Amino acid sequence: MIIWPAVFSPRRFNVWETMATAPATVGAGGALVQAGDFIYAFQGRNTSSFWRYSIPGNTWETMAAAPAGVEAGGALVHISGNFIYAFAGRLTNAFWRYSIPGNTWETMAAAPAGVMDGGALAHTEGDFIYAFAGGGRNLFWRYSISGNTWGIMAAAPSGVSWGGALAHASRDFIYAFAGGDRNLFWRYNILGNTWETMVATPTIVGAGGALVHAGRDFIYAFPGRTTTDFWRYSIPGNTWEAMAAAPAGVGAGGALTRVGDNVFVYAFQGGGTTSFWQYII
Numbered sequence: 001m002i003i004w005p006a007v008f009s010p011r012r013f014n015v016w017e018t019m020a021t022a023p024a025t026v027g028a029g030g031a032l033v034q035a036g037d038f039i040y041a042f043q044g045r046n047t048s049s050f051w052r053y054s055i056p057g058n059t060w061e062t063m064a065a066a067p068a069g070v071e072a073g074g075a076l077v078h079i080s081g082n083f084i085y086a087f088a089g090r091l092t093n094a095f096w097r098y099s100i101p102g103n104t105w106e107t108m109a110a111a112p113a114g115v116m117d118g119g120a121l122a123h124t125e126g127d128f129i130y131a132f133a134g135g136g137r138n139l140f141w142r143y144s145i146s147g148n149t150w151g152i153m154a155a156a157p158s159g160v161s162w163g164g165a166l167a168h169a170s171r172d173f174i175y176a177f178a179g180g181d182r183n184l185f186w187r188y189n190i191l192g193n194t195w196e197t198m199v200a201t202p203t204i205v206g207a208g209g210a211l212v213h214a215g216r217d218f219i220y221a222f223p224g225r226t227t228t229d230f231w232r233y234s235i236p237g238n239t240w241e242a243m244a245a246a247p248a249g250v251g252a253g254g255a256l257t258r259v260g261d262n263v264f265v266y267a268f269q270g271g272g273t274t275s276f277w278q279y280i281i
Contacts, residue, residue, distance in 0.1 A: 013280055014244045019266070020058045021274040023051055028117070028207070029074030029089050030253025030268050035100060039266055040084055044253045046071045050098075053266075053276070055259060064103045067096055072162070072252070073119030073134050079145060085129055087115045095143070109148045112141055117207075118164025118179045124190060130174055132160045140188075154193045157186055162252070163209025163224050169235060175219055181206045185233075199238050202231060208254030208270050214281060215261035222250045226271060230279070247277055 022041070029044025037056060040063070043049035048065040066088070073089025082101055085108070088094035093111040098104070116135025123129050127146050130153070133139035138156040143149070156176070163179030172191055175198070178184035183200040201223060208224025219233040226249035231240050251271020258265055262281055269275035 015280050016244060016247050017278045017280065018247060019276045019278050020053075020060060022268070022276050023060050023062060023274075024049060025272045025274055026253040026255075026268050026270050027272050028072040028252040028270075029070040030255050030270050031070075031074050031076040031086075032255040032257040032266060032268060033076040033078045033084060034257045034259050034266070035078045035084065039257055039259070040076060040078075040098070041255075041268070042066070042070045042074050042076060042086070044070050044072075044074050044270075045272075046090060064098075064105060067105050067107060068092070068094060072117040073115040075115075075119055075121040075131075077121040077123045077129055079123055079129075080125070085121065085123075085143075087111070087119050087121060087131070089115050089117075089119050089134075091116055091135075109143075109150060112150050112152065113137075113139060117162045118160040120160075120164055120166040120176075122166035122168045122174050124168050124174070125171075130166060130168075130188070130190075132156070132164050132166060132176070134160050134164050134179075136161045136180065154188075154195060157195050157197060158184065162207040163205040165209055165211040165221075167211035167213045167219050169213040169219055175211060175213075175233070175235075177201075177205050177209050177211060177221070179205050179207075179209050181225070199240065202240050202242065203227075203229065207252040208250040210250075210254050210256040210267075212256035212258050212265055214258045214265055215263075218262070220256060220265050220279070220281075222246070222254050222256060222267070224250050224252070224254050224270075226251050244279075248273070248275060
């Protein structure tokens with residue numbers, strides 16, 4: 001079922017709309033994830049603030065605070081059903097689980113190493129969550145939801161830093177930004193545990209870089225770096241194209257999440273702002 005926000009303009013496409021501003025300024029560690037009628041969010045900026053945005057109501061509310069401050073490397077991922085998993089970032093190996101119905105947090109098995117800038121999470125719709133450690137390292141892990149254990153997977157082709165991101169786009173593949181002011185874009189083969197280099201991004205990707213699979217054959221992306229660039233990647237074509245520019249430059253804490261199948265993308269501008277936007281695909 002598609003949730004139609006009250007501000008949706010049904011005859012406008014490939015455009016951005018400004019939504020209700022976030023409760024406070026968003027910076028490094030800012031993150032978004034959609035679950036049901038809501039989008040959940042980290043503020044980042046070494047705060048424990050955790051918010052919920054009502055998609056139909058276009059309103060924000062403050063939820064139970066995270067167990068500790070969230071900084072660079074903070075990330076969120078929704079598991080089908082009642083749980084959201086999260087990295088705290090800020091050089092720690094903290095990994096948490098949030099109960100949506102209970103509005104409570106619990107600490108899960110610690111990540112194998114401290115998570116830093118470029119830390120990211122992606123769920124592959126089964127028992128596993130995949131993760132970048134960031135911090136200029138090529139560490140790539142797999143977490144078993146049922147076992148609450150971590151495993152070491154094939155290392156990324158090079159180190160992942162500011163703007164590192166992951167997006168699960170099909171049963172077999174996860175797509176990734178390396179970040180670090182480079183134009184590296186990769187694809188990870190889940191079954192083969194191997195990486196391959198895809199076509200380079202149109203410009204380099206840095207702080208605020210983000211990826212989201214919005215459904216069907218496309219992935220949408222911010223390169224960050226205080227630019228307004230917004231791109232679409234064709235999975236079958238292995239090509240990039242420029243889409244409507246974001247309303248303002250996207251910085252650290254820039255984030256993307258989807259709502260509906262190829263319908264909407266929601267975004268944080270980051271960079272110490274409260275801006276929150278809706279993109280109509």
